[in-house]
Amino acid sequence: MIVINYFRALFAVSLISSLLSPCVYAGSSQQFHLDIPTIDEEVDVDVDGDINEPAWQHAAQVMLQYETSPAENTAAPVNTYAKVFASNTSLYLAFIAHDPAPENIRANLRERDNAWGDDMVGIKLDTFNNARLAYQFFINAYGVQSDSIENELTGQESDAWDGIWYSRGKITDQGYQVEVQLPLRLFNFDDRHSVQTWGIELVRFYPRNETHRLSTHQIDRNVSCQLCQLGTASGLAGATQGKDLQLTPSLVANQNSQRDVAPTGPWTDDTNVEAGLDLRWGITPTTLLNATINPDFSQVEADAGQLDVNNTFALFFPEKRAFFLDNKDYFDTQLDLLHTRNIGSPDYGVKLTSKTDDHTFAVLAANDIQSQFLVPGNLSSDIAVIEDTSHNVASRYRFDPSKQFSVGGLLTLKQADDYHNYLLSGDIKYQPTKQDTFTAQYAHSVTQYPDEFFNQFCGSDDCAQVADDCDIGECEINERVLRTQKDGEFNDGMYNIAYEHQRRNWYVSSQYESIGRDFRADLGFIDKVDLAKFVVGGGYTWYPDEHFFNRIELGGDWDITHSQHHERLEQETELFIEFEGGLQSYIAAGIIERERVGRRHDPSDIAINGNTTMFEETLGWFYTNFTPMGSLKLELDMYFGDDIDYANNRPASVNMFNPGVEWKITESLVLDISHRYQTLDVDDGRLFTANLSDLRLNWQLTLNSFIRLSSVYTRIERDPSLYLYQNPNSLYEDLGNELLYGYKLNPQSVFYLGYSDAFVANDDIDSLTQNDKTFFMKMSYAWLL
Template identity: 60%
Template sequence: MHLQALLILVLSLVFSQFATAGTAHNFGLKIPTLTSTATIDGKFDESVWQQAALTHLRYETRPAENQPVPVKTEIRMYATETSLFVAFKAFDPNVSNIRANLSDRDNAWSDDLVGIKLDTFNQSKLAYQFFINPLGIQNDSIENELTGQESDAWDGIWYSAGQITHDGYQVEIELPLRILSFDDSLSQQHWGIELIRFYPREERQRFSTHKIDRDNTCQLCQLGVLSGLRGAKQGQGVQITPALVVTHNRQRELPQNQGWNNETNIEPGADIRWSLTPSTLLNATINPDFSQVEADAGQLDVNSTFALFFPEKRSFFLDNKDYFDTQINLLHTRNIVAPDYGVKLTGKVGDHTFAGLVAQDTTTNFLIPGNLSSDIAKIDETSQNLATRYRADFGRSLSLGALFTAKSSQNQYHNYLASFDGKYQLTDQDTFKVQAAFSDTEYPEDLYQDFCNGDCKPPTETCSLLQLSAGECLYNERVLRTKDKGAFRDHLYRIKYNHNSRNYYAFTQFESIGEDFRADLGFIERVDFKKFVAGGGYIAYPDHAWVSKIKTGGDWDISHNQAGELLEQEVEAFIEFTGTQMQSFLAMGAVNRERVGRRIDPSSLAIDSNTTRFDETQFWIYGELSPLQTLNLELDVSYGDDIDFSNNQLGTKFVVNPEIDWKITPSISLNFTHVYRHLDVDEGRLFTANLSDLRLNWQFDKHQFLRISSVYTHIDRNTALYSKPTFTNKQHLGNELLYGYKLNPQSVFYLGYSDGLKRDDRINTLTRNEQTLFMKVSYAWII
C-alpha cells in the first residue's frame, strides 16, 4: 500500500506539469462567429468590424522587459465558419519613420510588422506565425518547440492588405481555416495565441498582448487563449496545382570549344494537396518541377574538407516539413535530387503526430562521411526513398518520437535508419534531450573508384613514402569509408542537458557516432567520433545604458575517434552587446584548439602516429547596425591560425565578410555579400579567395518583381607552395535574370535566363560555358 501511494505521488508530480500551452491567465480573447466577410483592402470600412472582438498590445517584451508600450496598437478579430479575420490599427506619432517596402513574400522581416501566432492544438509544440508589413506584404513561418527553430519555408495561401495613414498604418488579413490543422469536431475552439508588433527604430522593439517570462525557456508555453470559432470547419481542403515548365539549355566543354550541346525540355506536372481531415494532410506530385527559381547563396569551397550544406527550397518537401524534424538532421530532402513522383502524409490525432514520405528519384545521391572529411557520392540509378516519423506528446513536458528512413537502388545499395528521441522539460528552465539511431548500409563494390578517378591500387595495409611521393597510393578517407564494406551496421546517440534562466545558462552534451553509421537521407557529414562539450554563461539587462543586453559565455569540448584517439580539443569564450542605437549589435570572441591535420598515410584511418597535431588560436568579431532607415550593414572578421589541409601545415588566415542590405527605394532593394579570405604560410601567401554575391530586386507591386543576381568566385593559388599539382587561377561567374508574377505561393509565372562563365589555367579569360532559358507557369485550384 505504501509503495502504491508513493507511485501515485511521483506520477502526480510528474504529470502535474502536463498542461496545455496557452492559458487565459496570460491573455484571453473570445471572438464572435459571424456570417459577414470583410473585403481585404486595408480600409476597415465594413460595419462587420464593429461586431468584432477588440484588444490591444500592452507590453513591450523586447528589449524592455514587460514594460508598457510606447505606442498604441488596436486589434479586432472575428471568425466565420471558414475564415479568421484580423484587423490591426498601428498608431505612430512619426509616420515618416515607418519602415515599409515592397518586397517578395517572406522578405520583409526588417520592416514594421504586425502579426499573429497560433497554436491550433494549444499543446506548445508547433505554432503558425503570420506577419504583415504596412503595405500588406506577407511573412509566414512555423515555430517548432522541439528544435527551437522558426522556419519561413512554409507558405500558406492567405490574404492581406495594408496602407499607411496620417496617424500610423492599418492592416487587414483573412486566414482561411483550410490552411490550418485543427480539430473541427469541437463545438468551440481554444487555440494558443499571441498578437505581436515589431517596431524597428533605434532598437527593434517587440510588443505583445501579454507578458513574456524570461525565466521560462518555453515560448509556446506562454501563449494566451483564443476562444470561439463556433462551428469552424476546414472544408474539403483540396488544392490541385497543374504546372508547366519549359527549359532550353546549352552547354559546351572548355577549353576544347567543340560547339554547344543543346537540349529543350517540356515538362508538365501536377501537385495535389488534400486535407483528408482537418488535421491530416495528403500531398502528392506527379512529374514534379523541383527546379530552383532562385540560385543558392554563394559559398567558398577552399581549404575545406567537408561537404557544403544547401537548404531545402522546394515546396512539396517544405509543406509540413516540421512533422519530420528531430533534434538531429536525419532527413535532408535535398538528397532526393530529381524525383519522378512523391507522396506525403502528415497529420495529428490527439497527442500523436505522424508523417510519411515516399519518393522515387531518377538518381541516387548521398553523403560519404568521415571524421576528417566528407564528400558526395552518386549512383546513376533510380532510387526509392522512404521516411516515416511518429511523435507522442504527453502535455508540454514530455515528448517521445521515432523516425525511420530508407534509401535503396538495384545495384547492391541500401541505407536503412531507425531513430528514437525524447525530450523532457524538467522545469521551466531545465530541458533534457536524448536521441539514438541505428543504421544498416550496403555500398556497390566499385563505389570507392569514384573517389580515386578509377585508379585505386590494390588494398595494402600501408603505403610507403616512396609510393606516396610517386602518387601510387591514390587513397583518401572517402575511399576507405566505401571500400570492401559489404553490408555494415552502426549507431549514433546524443544526450543533451540545457539550463536557461533569465540571467544564467549552462549546457552539456555527449555525442557518439560509430564509424559505420550512415544517414543517407539526412545530412550527417561526420562519423567515427565521440564528442563531449560543456559550457555556460551570464546574461545582463542594463537599465538606461548604451546597451540593452550583454551576454557572455564559453565552452570546452573534446573529440576522439571511436578508437579513443584525440581528434580535437577546444576552449572558446565570447561576449555580445545589443545596442540601444541604430539597431546595433557587436560580438567578439577567441578560440584555442588542438586538432589534427590530414593523414600522412592515406591508406590508413589511424590518427595517432598518422597525423600532425596543430595548435590554433583564432580571434573573431562580428557587428551589425542600421545607420539609416533604409540601410543595414554587417561585418564579420576573423584572424588567427588555420590548418592548410592541402600541404598539412599551419598557416595564418584572415577573413573579412561584409554584407550590405540597402532599400534604395520602397520598391528597389540591393543585397551584396562579399567574402575575402587569404591564408599565409611560412614561405608566403598560399592562396587568396574572393566571393561576391549580388542580388538586385525591383518589386513592381505585391505580385510582380524583376530580379538580377550574380555570384562570382575567384581563387588564386601560389602553386609553388603546394606539394601536389593544383590550379593557379580559378574563376566562376553565375548570372540570373528573373521576372516573376506571384498571385500566391503556388499560382506563379516565372520567365528567366541564366548563364555560367569560367576561367582557369587552361582558359585565358572568363568564357561562357552554359546558358539556360526557362519558363514556369502554375495555378492552384482550390476546391
C-alpha cells in the same frame, strides 16, 4: 563512465527540481485570453486594408499593451489595437497601429518573407495548444506577407513554409493599418471540439533606434519555453476547413546550351518541356495528403554563393522546394536525419501527415533518377552518386502524453539495385521545470554499397592496385575510399544526450554525442562519423537600463572530440561576448583556443594516433550588423589567426573578411551585396587568395510581381610553387548570372521567365569564357476546390 555519471547527476538534480517546481503549460488564459466571435452567415469582407465592412462591427478588440523586448514587460511606447472575428471557414484580423511620427514608418515593397526590419504586425497560433508547433503570420505596413512555423522541439523557426492567405496594408495619418484573412484550410486542428481553444499571441515590431517588440501579454524571461507562454483564444464554433482540396498543374520549359571551353568547342543545345501536377488534400482538419507527379524541382532562386576552399567537409544547402516543405516540421528531430535535398530529381512523390490528440504521424515516399548521399568521416566528407534509380521513404511518429514530455521515432529508407541504407531512430524531450530541458536520441543504420563502389573515390579504375602504405600526395586512397570499402551489409549507431538549464540571467548546457564508424544517414545530413564529442558551456546575460546596449551576454564552452578508438581529434575552448542595442545593432566577438589533427600521413590507414599531426591554434572572430538609417543595413563577419593548410598538412594563418550591405534604394528597389575575402599564409608565403562576390538586385514592381538580378563571382589565386603534393592552377574564376521576372498570385500560383548563364577561366583559359546559358519559363496555378 565519467560522462554517464555526470548525466545521472544532472537527471537527479532535474528530477528533484521538477517535484519542487510547477509544471510547464502551453497557452494559458492567465497570460491573456481572447473570445473570438463567430459569424454564422456568409461574410462579405474585401481584404483591402480599409476595415470598413459591417462584419468588423462584431469583432473583438484587444490592445497590445506590453513591450517585451528590449524593455521587459513595460508599457508599450505606441498604441496598437487588433480586431478579431471568425466565419465558419476563415479567421479575420485587423491591426490599427498608431505612430506619433508616421513619416518614420519603415515600409517597403518586398518579396514574400523578405520584409523583416520593416514595421510589422502579426499573430502566432498554436492550434493544438500543446506548445509543440506554432503558425506565425506577419505583415508590414504595405501588406507584404511573412509566414513561418516555430518548432519548440528543435528550437527553430522555418520561413520556408508558405501558406495561401490574404492581406493588405495602408499608411494613414495616424500610422498604418492592416487587414488579414486566414482561411482555416491553412491549419491543422481538431474539429471534433465544439469550441476551439488555441494558443495565441498578437505581436507588433516597432523598429526605430531599437526594434521594440510589443505584445498582448507579458513574457517571462525566466522561462526557457516560448510557446509555453502563449495566451489563449476560444471560439470558432463549428469551424471547418471546407473541402480543402488544391490542384496545381504546372508547365516548365527550358533551353540549355553548353560547350567545352578548353579548347573552345561548339554549343550543344537541349530543349525540355514538361507538365506536372501537385495535389494537396486536407482529408480531415488534422490529416493532409500531398502528392506530385512529374514535379518541377528546378531552383528558381539561386543558392547563396559559398567558398569551397581549404575545406574537407561537404557544403550544406537548404531545402527550398514546396512539396518537401509543406508540414516538414512533422519529420523534425534533434538530429538532421532527413535532408530532402538528397532526393534530387523525383518522378513522383507522396506525403501524408496527421495529428490526432497526442499522436503525430508523417510519411514521405519519392523516387529519384539517381542515388545521391553523403560519405561521412571524422576528418572529411564528400557527396557520392550512384547512377541508379532509388526509392526513398521517411516515416515519423511522435507521442506527446503531456506538455512536458515527448517521445518519437523516425524511419528512413534509401534503396537502389545494389545499394540500400535503412535507419531507425528514437528520441525524447523532457521539460521537468520551466528552466530545464533534457533531450536524447538514438539511431541505428544498416547499409550496403555496390561492389567496387569505393573505386570512384581513388582516382583509379581499381583502388586495390594501390600500395597499402603511401604518403600524402603519393596515395590515391583517401578517407572516402576507406569508409566505402565494405563487403556486404554493415551497421552501426549514434546517440545524442543534451541538458540545458536556462534562466533570465544565466544558463548552462551540456551535450554528449557518439557516432559509430559505420553509421550512415543517407537521407539526412550527418557529415561526421567515427567520433564521440562532449561539450559543456554556459553564460550570463545583463539587461542594462538607460544604456546604448540593452542586452550583454558573456559566455563560452569547452569541448573535446575523440575517435571511436579513443584517439583525440580536437579539444577546444571558446569565450565570447555579445551586445544588442541602439541602431538596431548586434555585436559579437570571441576567441578560440584549440588543438586538432590535420590530414593522415598515410591515407591508406584509418588510424589517428601516430598517423596525424596535432596542430595548436588561436583564432579570433568578430561579427556585427546594424542599421544606421532605415534604408541601410550594414554587416561584417571576420576571423583571423591560426589554421591548418589541409592540402599540405602544415600550420598556416588565415584572414577572412566578409562585409555585406543591404540598401533599400527606394521603397521597391533593394540592393544586397556581400563580398568574402580570404587568405591563407604558410611560412614560405601566401598559399592562396580567394574572393567571392554575391550581388542581388530586386525590383518589386507590385506586391505580386518583381524583377531580380543575381550575380555570383568567384576568384581564387594560388601559388603552385608552395604546394607540396599537388600542382593546382594558379588562377580559377567563375561567374554565374541570373535575370528573373516573377509574378506570384500566391506561393503556388506563379509565372517565372528567366535567363541564366555561367562563365569560367583558369590557366588554360585567358579570360572569363561563357560555357553555359539557359532560358527558362515556369507557370503554375493553384485551383482551390
